[in-house]
Amino acid sequence: MIFDTLLLNAEVATASDRYRADIGIRDGRIAAIGRDLGRADHTLDAAGRLVTPGGVDAHCHLDQPTSDGSKMADDFVTGTRSAACGGTTTIIPFACQFKGQSLQAAVDDYHRRSEGKAAIDYAFHLIVSDPTPGVLRDELPRLVAAGYTSFKVYMTYDDMKLDDRQILNLLAVARREGAMTMIHAENADCIGWLTEQLLDAGLGAPRYHAHARPMLVEREATHRAIALAELADVPILIVHVSGREAVDQIRTAQGLGLKVFGETCPQYLFLTGDDLGGEGFEGAKCICSPPPRDKANQEVIWRGLENGTFHVLSSDHAPFAYAGPDGKKAHGPDAPFSEVPNGIPGLETRMPLLMSHGVMDGRIDIHSFVALASTNAARLYGLFPRKGTIAVGSDADLVVWDMDRPRTIRNALLHHAVDYTPYEGIEVKAWPAMTLSRGEVVWRDGEYLGRAGHGQFLPCERPALAGTRGRGHRGPLWKPN
Template identity: 65%
Template sequence: MEQFDLVIRNGTVATAADIMQCDVGIRDGKVAMLGCDLGPGRTEIDAAGKLVLPGGVDAHCHLDQPMEEGLRMADDFRSGTVSAACGGTTTVIPFAAQAKGQSLRAAVDDYHRRAAGKAVIDYAFHMIVSDPTEQVLKHELPQLVREGYTSFKIYMTYDDLKLNDRQILELLAVARREGAMVMVHAENADCIGWLTEQLEQAGLTAPKYHASSRPMLVEREATHRAIALSELVDVPILIVHVSGKEAIEQIRWAHGQGLRIYAETCPQYLVLSADDLDQPGYHGAKCVCSPPPRDKANQQYVWDGLASGLFTVFSSDHAPFRYDDPEGKKPGGQEVPFRYIPNGTPGLETRLPLLFSEGVGRGRIDLNRFVALTATDPAKMYGLYPRKGTIAIGSDADIAIWDPHKQVTIRNDMLHHDVDYTPYEGMQVTGWPVITLSRGEIVCSDGQACGAVGRGQFLACGLPDPARPRKVVVD
């Protein structure tokens, strides 16, 4: 008699804390039992020689986000989640972005319409707050947090998104009261604007000068300021896409003071460098993102931060703009000055293999740390644990089965996103997910997507563990 819907046998199961040889029994989309010689399943997978890992949680990616007129993101919730699944990710958290003058509630409602019936894996939403009006601060944002949108992002740069320090403080105060997690894009907008004008006046407008307009000090200053504002309000924050040494040193200082400052980094800061912006012709536009990749020596500081625990989250920051597209990296069909190149690089499908190969494979991080950075800790950070981010009895059966020895040369034509390039073209990695399960259903097998479009479910998030309001004891 069948005891399980599916049994994964003979694999090496790894979580953020343990590595064990055991079978995994799945029933009704959840992990029902872990043990040796489990009873039969209706379907069985032999994972001998394979790693059985929690499905990845990509807690920072952009899908079908509303853009200014003339620009369009290439990936919607269908192509984006298919690509994520084929890279071993089973949960994504993109952004419901508020435009200035727009209700925050309207932005969330619009994003639900964009996602409806398309996702093949589960998803939650962060919010982006760009217009913190009194209505947003007093009514919309608190209510949305209580409904399960428990994290939001704020920007210190980009003219259509940036907030001043007073606005940031007002939002941090709401986060403290409601228990939300605040994500901060930390770059000094005025420094960037001034440097950009100086470069343009000198005729230096090629893609490579994007990095010159955003040196590490503009990230360092904004990171320092964000930490100070967080300290003033006494609320945790997460600094997103940290690129290098100078911001890392600010975060390390904050940790030394006992401040609750969390940090995220991304693949582009581990394997790309400023040299990738200096490709022939206009091809450097493919790697224009903010903050930009730094020099090669800087990559070691990011690896050290991943190994030491300075970083809590490893995300893709997938921002899918096609290269040869008048609605993408060539606005209006033109090779434009760096100021006007849409920022971002694609990476949903390559996030996990790059970190596994360059991190675990080269001995920079161990397997448990890999799982923590890519699944467990982001699930905890955004209120989805233990439903997501681990392999435990009662958790969703979101599982990626990895062949740790599979060698793959990354080519854009093997990926499942709707972008016409990958910045990692030609890079060889060792280790790749060969089967991905979402709630016990196979959604990708041997590079072939097989999840039903629309099967993905929206996830209302609980209060993030690091951001739960502190209890106040009155004597």
């Protein structure tokens, strides 16, 4: 057989296996794995280095419209460029419905924003903020059947939040249609009351964002979300979990056999509430929800990665610039924390941080790394085995890792369009030496080689979630009826 590309001398690692092999690629897919595979038009040499599946970042925001006058710095050109340079080869951002808008209109708008721009493959989650009878009866089932098989529900933010009855209605649709529901779990009324008390007392600096969102508001909402899912008898995924109190709720539910999956993000492993207290307005750079907690809660999140509480590590990339009139300072350079756009950048740094401080520091093994960074997200959202593994027939999305050149994260070296990174100054021991997206080299030896338009939109299957654990990864399993 003649291949388009042969990747030679790879130390292949998946969520379950590790072995030495060459990888033969034809028409963007893995055609053979073995030794002495034959000839190829092009050869690449992994030189015995670790090769993992390309990352699947299943929670990120790119060029997403907002309702407060702010604007995201990254579109699908710059966001996917940044992802590729950090080893991610598939992203799943959000088509966001505003109240009064149809879901289909939100999807159509997001396709216009993404078409011809992505350097890597992508799918869409839906954000449902206006679950009218027509959305529940007609639009959502039709979109699930068309490949938009996951949607996000907010329990906070005034322009997005749903009440319990609305959430139950959506969970019922998810059960009937075999879709996955993601839930942002924070108690909106508690946050609103605390915010009012703080602002009335003149406490509007960025550091007080964490005071308005203590762990108990995440704990209560997580408990309530789990109860609603139990009532509807449907799986849910609790997104961006920040600390012990929400973790305890998820672990209790998993121990009872409930179908509850967990996601966390690098900000809860590497940032703390102290990062919100920078000089002047600097703390706004780290405003995200839920907020970072403290060092003790960082350890709780690490343990959740180790023991299988969490199935996915996502970036929750929300790229608002610090300088300029439409990012973090959209409402002025001295705006109260309640008016600062929420979110931090992290597409490019997600996998190097987890490889360096997870695998190389001995907290998780390489199989759990692959599960958390790639395989489990592909399973949860209906992209496996096309994405998330190294197997014959899978897309040739591959990362060759350089683990011999320690470096310091500097925003000047990153490839997003944001003017800062919250991980500035953190040391990492690993970075992708090469990233392949469907067999095409998009990053190699510090040079971005991707091109806008290479990335394809991926309709998702209804998820079949048996096997989302990785080696040593415990958690509930589910197949839709």
